[in-house]
Structures are given as C-alpha cells and as structure tokens.
Amino acid sequence: MPLLEFNNVGFGYKTGGRIVDNISFSVEKGELVAIIGASGCGKSTLFRLITRLEANYDGSIEVNGEPIEKSGAIAAFMPQKDLLLPWRNILKNVALPLETLKMPKQERISRAKNALSRVGLSGCEEKKPSELSGGMRQRASFARTLMTAELGRELLLLDEPFSALDSITRTQMQDWLLKQVRSLDKTVMLITHDIDEALLLAGRVIVLCDKPASIARQADSSMIKSREHLFTPQAIQLKEELTQLLSADAVLREADTEVTENAR
Amino acid sequence: MRVKKRLPAIITALCLLFLWQIIAMCINAAYILPSPVQVAIKIWELKEPLFTVHTPATLLVTLVGLVISIVLGIALAVIMDRYEFWERALYPVIVTTQTIPVTAIAPLFVLWLGYGIWSKVLVAVLITFFPITISVHDGLKSTKRENEELMKTMGLSSLQIFLKLKIPACLPYFFSAVKMAVPLSIIGAAMGEWLGAQSGLGYFSKRMMTQLDGAGVFAPVVVLAVCAMLAVAVITALERKLIAWRKEV
Known part of the structure; x- marks a missing residue:
C-alpha cells in the first residue's frame, strides 16, 4: 500500500480559476520523488494539499489507504525560505x-x-x-x-529548498542533502525547477505541465546515484527529454500570458 | 561614543537656550518671556510644591492614563486581528475618535467626572489609546502568512502561533507606540489639569499665569518636558534590551 496516493485531484481558488487538474500519482514508503515544473505552475499547491493548508479539492488523497482528512498530519514541511524567527x-x-x-x-x-x-x-x-x-x-x-x-x-516535503542560494553553495547543499536523506528512514518529496537537482536527488521525477497543471510525465531516475551519473548517455537523454517537455510548456505559458494581456 | 553621537543634539540645544537667553534679555520683561536662567531659578525656588505635590499628581494621571491606554489599545488590536467582523466594525470608529477635538470637549469631562483625577485620565486616554491600538494592530498584521502556515504544519495551535509568532513580531511596533504615547499622555494630563484641577503641573502653570509670573508658567512646562524625556529614555533602554534582534534582521 502506498504511503500517499493522489487520485484525479483537482484544485483551484474561487477567485483565480483551476490550478491543478487530474493529478494522479502515488508515493511508496522510503521513496524520494521530485516534482518539477515551471514557476507558478502549481507544484507548491500539491504540498499545500498534503499539509492540509488547502481543502475543498476534487478527487481523493489517501494516506496509507485512508482519506487524508481522517489521518493525522503526515508531513514535515521545509519551505523555500528558511523562515527562521x-x-x-x-x-x-x-x-x-x-x-x-x-x-x-x-x-x-x-x-x-x-x-x-x-x-x-x-x-x-x-x-x-x-x-x-x-x-x-x-x-x-x-x-x-x-x-x-x-x-x-513519515513524509518530508521539501519545497525548492536551495533556490535562494548561489550556484556553488547550492551544489554543495545538494550533495549534503543526498547524504542526509539516504541516511534517514523517511519518504521524501522535493519540489524543484532544476532538472539536474531532481535527477540527482530523486528516484522518480514527476513533471507538471499545462495550465491548469497536470502530470505530463513520470520518469524513473533511480539509475542516477551520484553527480557523475548525470553525464551518462542515459541520463543526458532523459535530461533532454525533460528539458524539451518543460520548454514546450514555457512557450505555451508565454503565449497564454500574451493572450490574457491582449484580452485586457 | 554615545556622547559623540549625541553631541550635535547637545550643541543645538545649548545654542537654542543661548538664543532664548539673549532674546529674553533684549525684551527684558519676565512676564512676557522669562530667560532660561530665570526659569531655572524659579524651579529651584518652587522645588517644594513642584516636586512634592504637582509633579507626582501629573505623573499619577499620566501613568493611569497610559496603563489604561495600553490595556485598551492591546485589547482592541488583538480583537481586530482575530475577528475580521470586529476589525470592520471598530477600525473606522477608532479613527473617527481622533477627529474629536479633545481640548474642546474636555471641560465636559470635568462636569461628568469632577475635579478628581478621572477627568484628566480620560483626556490622556483619548489622546494616547489611538497610536497604541493602530501600531499594535499593524504589528500583529505584520507577521508573514508563510510563517503562520509553517507553524500550522508543525501542529502549533492558534494560541501558540499568537504567543510564539505574533507577540514577538509585534514588540517593535508596541515600543514605538509607547514612545509616542508617553509624551502625549503627559500633554493630555496637563491639558486636563489646565481645564480644571486642584493639583498638577498643568494646574500650577495656569495659576502662575493668573499671577503674570512668566518664569512660574515655564517652570512646570520644563519639568513636564524633562519627565517626558526621562520616560522615553527608560522605554528606549527597555526596547534595546528586549528587542535587540531587530537590529540584526
């Protein structure tokens, strides 16, 4: 039984339209799953649903086979900014x-x-x-x-934990996090917009595209276990495929923004 | 270092006092403009009634007014922060209270509450509760939503979030408000005493006015100013100690 399961989940704010639609995926215990997508595509919304900061979604979210509303809090959340007091x-x-x-x-x-x-x-x-x-x-x-x-x-949710850092520190922190999560007996979900980071840290990568966001692809990246593995032909090909997917989505988003602005 | 930092202010103050002394000596009519030296001599001559009767009376009104304003201001700010309905209901009313000319209606307070301290306390409260309410309210609203949400995901209750996030975040706003409210409270107390009292620095100043004693009018005013400066200095010291982290952010 998966630790977490999303079945056809959709969500939107009353004032702002749909953010995510038809999201279905599951996360097994001990897995490290990365979610990638363009900025503002709705990645963080998934974490808000898991931490129950948002309710009134469509579809179902289950934790160990039970509706999330019936289970206690399951996630420890690390936000993008450190938010230290x-x-x-x-x-x-x-x-x-x-x-x-x-x-x-x-x-x-x-x-x-x-x-x-x-x-x-x-x-x-x-x-x-x-x-x-x-x-x-x-x-x-x-x-x-x-x-x-x-x-x-049981679940660690890491929301773009290193996005505010410079590239050298980010690389160091990625290696550091890799060691940390491997030594932890926890399931981890990581949001990032950095494909390398996703491939390096996660065993599986979920790609969100479109507006409202839906899952465009779930890719197995378990063969990449260290930074050197990022340069194997298999990893390079996967990276190219994911880049193409995200680039096509970015073009669509840009066109969509232009249409919206012209309509105004 | 601290003296060096304050040197410009000290020099400016001394220059102004010197200028005042020169102008007063030129006019040479103490009932119109007494010189700083004459005021200082008057304070010394009247030290007995000034410091044993009238200053304590004014400080009592100031303190009671300030305490009531702080309690009332914090209570209103917390209610408005927690309940949107009360925010919409109270905020415009609180702002409106500031359009009331307190000086004009203060004689009514003497009619309602008599010559005791409460008519003066009411003047002080009406003048001071507004900056405290608005500043504390702004302080409570200043916390980041993402901080609150993170605490919710940790499992902290609303009360814990209020105590561990909102109150500390609000402290700088609270101290700014109190620093503003202390001189206002002293002014309010003196104003109330001017309109009708049996003791207090405002009352004393008015009595000296009827005797055309210019230095006697200035003497309690100087004492009031010194009291306000001392009180603000104490609050600033307390602020530095309690919210040293503000400089580090």
Whole structure:
C-alpha cells in the first residue's frame, strides 16, 4: 500500500480559476520523488494539499489507504525560505516543533542539539539566524524539519529548498542533502525547477505541465546515484527529454500570458 | 561614543537656550518671556510644591492614563486581528475618535467626572489609546502568512502561533507606540489639569499665569518636558534590551 496516493485531484481558488487538474500519482514508503515544473505552475499547491493548508479539492488523497482528512498530519514541511524567527537563537528555532508536545525542556534542547549536530551546525546553537550564511540557515531549516518529522511524520516535503542560494553553495547543499536523506528512514518529496537537482536527488521525477497543471510525465531516475551519473548517455537523454517537455510548456505559458494581456 | 553621537543634539540645544537667553534679555520683561536662567531659578525656588505635590499628581494621571491606554489599545488590536467582523466594525470608529477635538470637549469631562483625577485620565486616554491600538494592530498584521502556515504544519495551535509568532513580531511596533504615547499622555494630563484641577503641573502653570509670573508658567512646562524625556529614555533602554534582534534582521 502506498504511503500517499493522489487520485484525479483537482484544485483551484474561487477567485483565480483551476490550478491543478487530474493529478494522479502515488508515493511508496522510503521513496524520494521530485516534482518539477515551471514557476507558478502549481507544484507548491500539491504540498499545500498534503499539509492540509488547502481543502475543498476534487478527487481523493489517501494516506496509507485512508482519506487524508481522517489521518493525522503526515508531513514535515521545509519551505523555500528558511523562515527562521529572528528573535530566537538557532537552537530554539530548531526546537520549535517540539513545543507542540508536553516534553521537558531539557529533552527538547537535547533533541534539537542532536538535530543541529546532524546537519553540521554544532556550535551555532546560541547564534541568531542573522549571524549565519544562507547555506547554514537552510541547514538549520532542514534540522527544524527533522524535528517536525520527530512528531511522527513519515513524509518530508521539501519545497525548492536551495533556490535562494548561489550556484556553488547550492551544489554543495545538494550533495549534503543526498547524504542526509539516504541516511534517514523517511519518504521524501522535493519540489524543484532544476532538472539536474531532481535527477540527482530523486528516484522518480514527476513533471507538471499545462495550465491548469497536470502530470505530463513520470520518469524513473533511480539509475542516477551520484553527480557523475548525470553525464551518462542515459541520463543526458532523459535530461533532454525533460528539458524539451518543460520548454514546450514555457512557450505555451508565454503565449497564454500574451493572450490574457491582449484580452485586457 | 554615545556622547559623540549625541553631541550635535547637545550643541543645538545649548545654542537654542543661548538664543532664548539673549532674546529674553533684549525684551527684558519676565512676564512676557522669562530667560532660561530665570526659569531655572524659579524651579529651584518652587522645588517644594513642584516636586512634592504637582509633579507626582501629573505623573499619577499620566501613568493611569497610559496603563489604561495600553490595556485598551492591546485589547482592541488583538480583537481586530482575530475577528475580521470586529476589525470592520471598530477600525473606522477608532479613527473617527481622533477627529474629536479633545481640548474642546474636555471641560465636559470635568462636569461628568469632577475635579478628581478621572477627568484628566480620560483626556490622556483619548489622546494616547489611538497610536497604541493602530501600531499594535499593524504589528500583529505584520507577521508573514508563510510563517503562520509553517507553524500550522508543525501542529502549533492558534494560541501558540499568537504567543510564539505574533507577540514577538509585534514588540517593535508596541515600543514605538509607547514612545509616542508617553509624551502625549503627559500633554493630555496637563491639558486636563489646565481645564480644571486642584493639583498638577498643568494646574500650577495656569495659576502662575493668573499671577503674570512668566518664569512660574515655564517652570512646570520644563519639568513636564524633562519627565517626558526621562520616560522615553527608560522605554528606549527597555526596547534595546528586549528587542535587540531587530537590529540584526
């Protein structure tokens, strides 16, 4: 039984029209699935549905075979921006999810320290977010997501976690994340608009195209296990196919925007 | 370093005092414009009634007015933040209260509440609750929606989000409002005393006016200004201590 299953899911806001339509996919336990698509195509909407920030969708979303509404929260969410609270030090920021539990303060601190040590931020406990670099802040944000996962959440949702970083730091962070998720016993979904990042990190890539967004392709990328594998003929061909798919979608989006603007 | 930073303000203030002294000496009529030296001498001569009777009376009205304004302002801001209906119902009314000429209707407060402290407190409250309400309301609204949503996904309740996100985010706005409200509250208290009181710096200043004692009118005004400056300095120090993170953002 899959951990998460979307069946013909559609969603839109009352004021803004449909965002996603006929979305069907499933995620097995322990899988790492990437979702790619153009900016603003509706990738994050899928995460909003999984975290139940949005309701009133069409179709069905099931968690372990049960409707998502009946299951408790299943996901630990890492947003695009780190969203660390500037008045809290790093340790207290990371420990924030544990404050939902009635847990002795000492245990909370000890668990948060472990998470910080796991992401290589030992020694930064007392620092304020403003004292850390962009990459370190994202690692702190990842540690906070791990703390949320400790609340019994089986699924990690990572929404373009490295999009705000420069390319060198992003490459370093991708390698770092690859090691982290491989050592975690968690299911991971990753949103990105970077095809290389998706192929490198995920075992499967879901491509969203069109408006409203629907799944254009689900590609197996499990053969790419390291950065070197990105240059094998098989990987290069897959990358080209995905690039073509996204480029065609971008042309359609541009034409659609022009038609809308002309109509105004 | 701190003195060096404040040196321009100190020099400007000294220059203005010097200019005032020269003009007063030229006019040479203390009942029209007393010189700073004459005012200082008057403060020293009247130190007994000024500092033991009238300053405490005004500060009491200021403090009571300020506390009521803070409690009322925070309560209104929180209600408006939490309930959209109350925001739509109250916000225009609160803005309208600021169009009421408090000075013109303050004599009515004396009629309603008598010569005790409450008529003056009402003047102080009417003047000060507005900046506190509006600033705290803006502070509560200033939190990013994405922060709130992230906390929701972590499983934090509305109350926890309010305590752990909204209140800390609102603190800079709150301190700015209180710094604005303290001098206003002192002005409100003195204004109320001018219109009818038995003690207080406003009352004292009015009494000196009837005696054509120019330096006597200025003396309580100077004391009022010094009290306001000291209060703002204390709040600024508290602000620096409590929200040091603001500089770091």
